[in-house]
Amino acid sequence: MTVMNQPSLGTDGHRFGVLFVFTAGVLWSTVGLGIRLIEDAVVWQILLYRSASLSLLLYVFIRMRSGESPFAQIRRTGFPAVIAGLSLVAAYSGGIYAIQATSVANAMLLFATAPFMAAVLGWVVLREPVRPATWVAIAVAIAGIAIMVADKSGGVALKGSLAALGSAFGFAVFTVALRWGKSGEMLPSVFLSGLFGIIVT
Structure with missing residues (x-):
């Protein structure tokens, strides 16, 4: 049964x-x-307040759910939790800057490349197979990105597009790190990303 x-x-x-x-x-x-x-705050101010509130909320939640400190869980999980935390800082900061520097539509469409990046990273790092249809989708997405970024060849808009791609890459690394550390508890890695964000800002 x-x-x-x-x-x-x-x-x-x-x-x-x-x-x-x-x-x-x-x-x-x-x-x-x-x-x-948010009209008056820059990227690092937004990231600081976001990281502080995120860490506080998750610390309380993890303690209530598991009865132990998230630091103890991070020590057990090890390197994948650290990589996941750092990649989220890159994803958050790149995402905030991209939205401030380029149009929301452009930023969000570039953020959507994260699953394709994750598929490639998973194939390279974790040796997870990628279906032929997914490879076709990745190729189409790359062509679309090239078209979208082509008309933003200078100034802040281009920097915003590159930041959006950097943010997508950060989320892709985070996704692969979650798969890498799936045998352990990975929620504390998000808590850790908040601490890293506070230190960076």
Whole structure:
């Protein structure tokens, strides 16, 4: 009976994973509006307050959920948690700057390249197979990026586009780090990213 139930559990887990990823995309798409409504703060000010509130909230949540310090969980997980935390700082700071420097539409479309970057990184670092259809999608996405960035050949707009790509790369590294450290608890890596953000700012 247990063996027969395993496929359905796996299917349910996959469905929840897809739902969570879709929800994260929807929520992330609101970031542009929020940042544009902030008129007087620069990238590092936004990142500082965001990192401080994120770390505080997650520290309380992790303590309540697990009964132990997130630092203890980070020590057990090791290097993947550190890589994940650092990559999120790059993703956050690049994302904030991109939205301030270029149009929200342009930034969000470039952020959407993160899954393609993650697929390539997963193939290179984790040796995870990539389907032929995914390679085709990656090629089409690269062509689209080239067209989008081509008309922003100078000034702040180009820097914003490059920052958006850097942010997407940060999220891709974070995704691969999560897969790398999947045997441990990886939520504390997000808490750690907040601490790194505070130190950087």
